[in-house]
Amino acid sequence: MTNGSGQLLNITYFGRTSFGLESKDTSVLLNPGIWDGKPVVPDDRDVRIIVATNHFDDAVGNAAAISSKSKGWILGNEQTIEKAKSQGGKPWLLHVLKPEETYQIPGLKIVPYSLQRADPKSGEKSQNLGLYIEMGGMKVSYLGDTVVRGPFGQIEADVMIVPVGDGEVFAVKDAVSLCIDAKPRIGIPVRWTTQEQSSRFRKYLEQFASGTIPMIMEPKQVLEIQWAAGNEFRYKLS
């Protein structure tokens, strides 16, 4: 898609690390996690594709329940798909993503890359898939929960959604450093737990990441991005 209304993408933030991407062709739900026993995204969310970047509850969450109602596909690595299956995910709606193997359907292209996150309990490293997504004429890098950046520093993106925290995911400095290298148009921090983390992300991006707009999103906010007249990048935060 290179022109017209096809070059528009709505990014809805549900909180934590959960996002919904909607274009005129399709919709994608990213990491519908369960946090403190509560799902971030309601079960009745209508969506075509659900992607969980790893098998932990804060990523897979209620993906199986959402999939059952919406008949949407669940995508993830083998561990994630196993987890979804164990939670009642329909086998015909499950798809294993392999690192660096492109998943493509009309209006959507996803390239997963193998990254790592720390186990919330043991601290051991396990695989997390970072996602490069092309949708609605936009390029989105979504790193999920990760402590490593993989190739994302070199991947051109319009929007980069990057985790910020300590221990399990990037420290603020690493998230900022990644945005400096990747130079996305918009950088969105997620998973931050203190205002200081998000404000430092914003402050450092404003200072040191020329051309990147830091965007701190609140749950239920929608970021609309589009190519106006085909070549002018515009954004609007609800």
Next chain:
Amino acid sequence: MSERKTVIIDLEENEKSRLGELSELESAEGSGVLGVKNVSAQTRIWNVRVNLGDSKAGTTIRDATLPVGEIDAGAKWTTSYGVDIEAPILTITETYDTCSSVPAESPHWAYVYGKDNPVKITLNLKNETDGQIDSIILNKTIPAELTKVRVESVKSGTAKFDEGTHQVVWKDFVIYPKEESVLVLSATGHVDDGSEKNAGEVVISYKAETQQRSSLDPDMTALTEFLSGIETAETEPNHWECTLECSNETDLMVRLDKAVVYLTPERGGEKQKMVDVAPRIEMKPKQSWSSVFEVDSKSPPKCTPDVVYTPMRVVKKRVLGTISKVPQTLPVYRIDYTKTFDPPEVNSLDKTPVEVTIEITNSGSARLDRIEVEDSLPDDVMPPKKEHITVLVAGKEFTGDYSVTVTPDDQNPEKPHKIKFKLTGLRDSVGELKPGDSVKINYAIMAWRNRPEKEYPSPIHVWANTHPAGLSSEIVSAPFAHKLGVVYRKRRTAAKKAINKGSKAGEYVIVLTVENKGEVTVENVKVVDWVPTGFTYVSTEPREDEPKRNPAKDGTDLVWTWARMNPSDKKSLRIVVKGEGEYQRREPEVTSD
């Protein structure tokens, strides 16, 4: 013996004034002593009365006439009184400039710590009266912190600095009516602590002859040894020549004011005034005066004289004054600073935002009007943008005017930068920076792939000044101070290679994995793998990692370059080559920054 001795009415009035630190008048008190001195060597005077009339206003004297009584020869009678005054007849202004080398619209009022302060002291005296003032002696105490004291100029009189008493004495001059005199001193001031100093007291004494502060206009009457009588001589039968004779028997001048002679008629009746004159003659000692009149009478005429006289007097008056000026308090301006990095050290070869906090504290006793900071940032550091610099003054965010200059004006981390902050006019914006208060400057830098073997000093230079500005208080760090710490993180990259037979004849699949196993991100990772002669490159997976193919002596070098690999990042490549013969193995070469 003088022929013209006169009683002296002496009016000696004193004024005592106190000036504040800036020569403002704090108090002025007047007092006086009214005296009558009998200068005679032999004669008493008695029934002495001092008459003040209406002139006592403005004094503490209640009565218009003061009954003095008797004063022996050579003795003196005195009485004291108070006088209302508003200001002294001599005004003094001291101007103490702690920094004469810097022109300013008003004198500098504080010492700068640790430097030689070029002090200039100007003492200006003005005679506010229409009479001359003399016997002036001015003592200026020179503070201990001043050395090289010199008299730069003196308009009149002599002025000398006494090393022993550490005082300048200015004397031997008069100031004519409405005129001024000026003394200029120079010295070098050096203070080694931040506490307030004092500029030294000024004390001046002076005399103004013939002047007075009150309006007293005293006069006097008295009696003394003065003979008077009538001589009667019959010149013809029943005709008498009568002579009134007066004689000054003292050694004083006596003024004969009035002489009257009454004749008692032989047959009774009212007395007849035979002499009635007001000679107002000033009679020297032993001098006589007479008046003759004739009377017809059968018997010697009965005449009664009435003579009014008084010893002559002169009024002498003067004003004696003293002025003491309170030493001016001279604060000291001094600054200290701290500079911190948060975090204090960064991982080598990484990109890390670092918060820089510079706090300049007013550690002296003077209020500061301007602060300037020059912070030097080393290379491998990205400087801040001006709009992201925060300045706090006395704990509150400063929104007034201040300038920030970054040189060069870019964010290139490959060059060192200087950031200069100028906060001026604090006096007019938030009030001056009080002692103990601080200016805090906060900004972030981005440590940019700092090398472990290199040092990153970030020295600082801070200036502070008062209003008006004089010499700056400065504090400079050592040239290699404030190093940004770099924690050495080991680089470790591993390259593994497997050569597998492909699905077609002559085809080989080379599996290449490159992994950053180190503790730090590596950049500009370059991997070179050799393909022997006889084989040609076919493809790579993933496709975006297609290598450059450089001809080599005995084959082809496949070259991959990745800008950055984080710890644990891993690249897996599957390269397909095709050719004939044995595929010889060589290990891939990996280099990085």
